[in-house]
Amino acid sequence: MSSVLRIHQLNKHFANGRHALRDVSLSVSRGEMVALIGASGCGKSTLLRHVAGLVAADGATDSLIEIDGCCVQKGGRIHRDIRKVRSQVGFVFQQFNLVARLPVLVNVLVGSLHRMPWWRSWLRMFTAQERALALEALGRVGIADCHAQRASTLSGGQQQRAAIARTLVQGAKVVLADEPIASLDPESSRKVMEILARINREDGCTVIVSLHQVDIAMKYCPRVVALNQGQVVFDGPSSALTPALLRDLYGVQAEELLRPAAPAAAPEGANVHVLNPAAPVSWAAQAA
Numbered sequence: 001m002s003s004v005l006r007i008h009q010l011n012k013h014f015a016n017g018r019h020a021l022r023d024v025s026l027s028v029s030r031g032e033m034v035a036l037i038g039a040s041g042c043g044k045s046t047l048l049r050h051v052a053g054l055v056a057a058d059g060a061t062d063s064l065i066e067i068d069g070c071c072v073q074k075g076g077r078i079h080r081d082i083r084k085v086r087s088q089v090g091f092v093f094q095q096f097n098l099v100a101r102l103p104v105l106v107n108v109l110v111g112s113l114h115r116m117p118w119w120r121s122w123l124r125m126f127t128a129q130e131r132a133l134a135l136e137a138l139g140r141v142g143i144a145d146c147h148a149q150r151a152s153t154l155s156g157g158q159q160q161r162a163a164i165a166r167t168l169v170q171g172a173k174v175v176l177a178d179e180p181i182a183s184l185d186p187e188s189s190r191k192v193m194e195i196l197a198r199i200n201r202e203d204g205c206t207v208i209v210s211l212h213q214v215d216i217a218m219k220y221c222p223r224v225v226a227l228n229q230g231q232v233v234f235d236g237p238s239s240a241l242t243p244a245l246l247r248d249l250y251g252v253q254a255e256e257l258l259r260p261a262a263p264a265a266a267p268e269g270a271n272v273h274v275l276n277p278a279a280p281v282s283w284a285a286q287a288a
């Protein structure tokens with residue numbers, strides 16, 4: 001499989017001296033669905049923001065980020081053609097990032113702005129074809145009937161689904177989802193994760209999603225990358241992760257990752273690994 005994302009020797013110190021990313025190197029193949037896990041403050045958001053070219057890495061280094069062979073940043077400098085690269089990358093934020101007062105359909109149509117002349121985007125003049133595409137995307141995430149409502153009137157889960165519809169309209173090859181379910185109830189979380197898995201499966205879209213709970217990462221993502229204090233400490237099949245390994249990697253912080261998702265998140269008959277920190281042996285046996 002060809003590599004769609006390449007990260008080489010990424011380091012990031014913030015102005016306050018915090019060393020948030022330490023020599024991060026990763027390669028993600030086209031069509032993979034990868035979970036980025038780690039305790040709070042380990043650098044998940046910082047890494048995704050670097051990949052999207054929203055933050056520059058430390059200068060005077062050999063760092064490199066490429067998406068589909070195009071440079072996002074090199075040696076701490078964001079590439080001058082970053083807008084072109086960003087058009088291939090959909091970013092789903094924890095807090096949805098929709099324009100609250102605008103209708104849902106217009107929010108989704110924002111995903112097509114990069115394909116139209118500036119005057120049309122400025123006047124918000126969308127063609128019938130663009131509207132049809134946006135409606136179709138809303139249908140795929142199950143909220144077509146909400147298209148005329150203001151974004152602010154949707155539930156959190158519906159807003160997140162609208163944000164995913166926006167990436168569909170954008171035609172993103174890579175979707176970066178930064179804790180997309182962190183503020184959602186279990187049932188909405190399940191729907192959002194199912195939709196991300198479906199666009200990965202059906203559209204061949206590469207998905208990298210940061211998550212707090214290991215059980216959700218294991219259920220939806222065949223590959224897991226775990227960070228600890230800005231460093232990649234595990235990169236491999238999610239089935240290889242065990243509570244014992246997580247405790248080795250994280251020490252006391254492992255409890256944060258092992259906290260199971262609420263049972264309501266599990267669909268009937270689903271093969272969910274419910275992580276019980278009190279019973280690591282049986283869970284490890286199940287995962288093996």
Ligand SMILES: Nc1ncnc2c1ncn2[C@@H]1O[C@H](COP(=O)(O)OP(=O)(O)OP(=O)(O)O)[C@@H](O)[C@H]1O
Pocket residue numbers: 014015016018020038039040041042043044045046047179
């Ligand atoms: N703009 C900034 N200035 C200074 N420090 C920052 C900045 N952004 C992030 N940090 C620090 O970098 C580290 C990594 O933060 P980051 O938000 O990437 O973690 P995270 O793994 O996404 O955490 P969470 O799961 O809580 O969202 C943290 O210690 C954070 O305080």
